[in-house]
Amino acid sequence: MATATTEPVRLPPGPRIPKIVQGIAFLTAQCEVVSVLGRRYGGTFTINLPIFGKTVFVSDALLIKDIFSTSDDLIERPTNVLGPAFGPGSTFSLTGKEHLKRRKLVLPAFHGKVVRSYEHIVEEEVMNETANWPEGREFETLETMARLTLNSILRAVFGEGRQALDELRSIMPALVTLASFVSQMPSIVARDFGRWSPGGRLLRLRSRFDTAIDSLIADARADPAFEERSDVLAVLLKARYENGEPISDRHIADELLTLVAAGHETTAAQLAWTVERLRRHPELMSRLADEVDAGGSELRQATIFEVQRTRPNIEGSIRCAKERIRLGDWVIPAGTNVTVNFQLAHESEENFPDAASFNPDRFLGASPKPFRWLPYGGGVNRCVGAGFAAMEMDVALRTLLREFRFAPTDAPGERHHYRGVSIAPARGARAVVYRRTAATSGDRVSASAADHGS
Numbered sequence: 001m002a003t004a005t006t007e008p009v010r011l012p013p014g015p016r017i018p019k020i021v022q023g024i025a026f027l028t029a030q031c032e033v034v035s036v037l038g039r040r041y042g043g044t045f046t047i048n049l050p051i052f053g054k055t056v057f058v059s060d061a062l063l064i065k066d067i068f069s070t071s072d073d074l075i076e077r078p079t080n081v082l083g084p085a086f087g088p089g090s091t092f093s094l095t096g097k098e099h100l101k102r103r104k105l106v107l108p109a110f111h112g113k114v115v116r117s118y119e120h121i122v123e124e125e126v127m128n129e130t131a132n133w134p135e136g137r138e139f140e141t142l143e144t145m146a147r148l149t150l151n152s153i154l155r156a157v158f159g160e161g162r163q164a165l166d167e168l169r170s171i172m173p174a175l176v177t178l179a180s181f182v183s184q185m186p187s188i189v190a191r192d193f194g195r196w197s198p199g200g201r202l203l204r205l206r207s208r209f210d211t212a213i214d215s216l217i218a219d220a221r222a223d224p225a226f227e228e229r230s231d232v233l234a235v236l237l238k239a240r241y242e243n244g245e246p247i248s249d250r251h252i253a254d255e256l257l258t259l260v261a262a263g264h265e266t267t268a269a270q271l272a273w274t275v276e277r278l279r280r281h282p283e284l285m286s287r288l289a290d291e292v293d294a295g296g297s298e299l300r301q302a303t304i305f306e307v308q309r310t311r312p313n314i315e316g317s318i319r320c321a322k323e324r325i326r327l328g329d330w331v332i333p334a335g336t337n338v339t340v341n342f343q344l345a346h347e348s349e350e351n352f353p354d355a356a357s358f359n360p361d362r363f364l365g366a367s368p369k370p371f372r373w374l375p376y377g378g379g380v381n382r383c384v385g386a387g388f389a390a391m392e393m394d395v396a397l398r399t400l401l402r403e404f405r406f407a408p409t410d411a412p413g414e415r416h417h418y419r420g421v422s423i424a425p426a427r428g429a430r431a432v433v434y435r436r437t438a439a440t441s442g443d444r445v446s447a448s449a450a451d452h453g454s
């Protein structure tokens with residue numbers, strides 16, 4: 001674990017080019033730049049960015065373990081990263097003891113048994129959203145994934161059949177996009193400069209969100225079946241801190257926005273990457289379809305792990321040193337950002353031999369190793385919804401493979417595109433699909449081969 005120190009500062013090496021040039025390179029091609037710097041400096045380096053200042057990138061498993069196990073008196077997640085977008089009552093705005101107390105109340109809503117009870121929701125949403133998928137014509141799958149993950153999380157969070165959900169369905173995509181955009185910008189962008197300014201639009205959308213939430217909270221309290229309800233809203237309304245106090249309604253609203261926002265774009269992007277990868281690995285796709293037909297899941301699980309390894313859709317966990325700390329051989333001054341970079345850790349040959357190849361078989365019969373495979377982060381801020389996301393991706397992929405044959409392609413892999421906080425395939429994970437019928441499922445492999453390159 002990192003420790004407080006008074007030793008002279010010793011930052012990892014990094015490029016010496018001007019801050020502004022580093023900033024532009026990061027803004028335009030972050031994933032590529034991170035790979036290049038990782039190869040040049042061996043996985044731990046310092047960059048200097050406008051607004052953010054000096055940032056240490058870390059991908060070594062031992063240092064990552066140190067960071068995630070260091071007391072939050074020394075390192076903590078800066079609350080200005082997503083906190084202002086979600087509000088003061090969001091998990092992302094809380095640190096230290098306040099954060100842990102809240103996490104304890106939110107976690108029961110995502111326990112394994114509860115998460116499994118949502119499987120049917122995901123399957124229904126996949127069926128609804130793919131009902132009109134065209135056959136034999138290329139189209140973007142990312143938007144479908146975004147709608148199905150939004151609808152799934154809304155139903156899981158608020159329970160079934162609530163009227164105010166229609167309003168949330170219509171405002172959430174714009175609200176999440178704007179909130180993510182504003183959270184990446186200097187704080188002045190969040191100010192209300194009128195209804196067309198980003199800050200102004202965000203405030204107005206947030207006000208509509210709050211009105212919808214007030215009505216959902218009032219309905220839940222008036223629901224005769226409230227005590228039996230296990231949706232996230234009901235769990236949060238019933239939750240009590242150790243002193244017996246409930247979470248305030250305003251904080252519940254911030255937390256619900258957090259869960260819906262954090263819980264839908266991320267999973268959508270990861271599902272889109274799954275389609276993007278599978279179309280470029282027809283043999284794997286064929287094995288996966290056979291496994292679905294036989295009722296298995298091991299290869300599918302391994303495939304999801306490998307997609308998350310090779311295409312993590314969150315770049316990393318950002319922390320800030322509150323005091324001067326010693327981290328491994330380095331001495332990092334107070335106020336410096338330290339980023340656990342998932343892409344670098346996942347590209348490391350030490351962590352994953354033949355790391356550049358997409359090979360789900362590496363995870364067959366072997367769980368991903370902690371501090372090496374980290375799409376959900378780690379430590380006290382590890383993703384609360386990891387179990388939900390894993391279930392959602394598994395059920396969605398199973399349903400897609402059962403219903404569709406994805407035509408392979410030899411087009412180059414899609415580039416990375418930042419959609420607010422999550423990284424999605426730049427062309428929207430384009431696909432050509434055919435419905436599987438009893439007649440076609442048997443000759444899947446030969447049909448796929450004939451379509452190759454379409």
Ligand code: HEM
Binds near residue numbers: 385
């Ligand atoms: C593939 C899908 C997902 C990925 C890759 C992902 C990734 C992450 C990562 C990396 C973090 C840690 C951030 C940090 O270290 O600062 C995180 C935190 C969080 N995630 Fe997720 N997430 C996903 C899905 C979800 C879902 C479905 C939900 C909720 C339903 C959710 C809710 C949260 C929350 C509330 C936190 C903050 C936890 C805390 O600070 O205590 N995420 N997620």
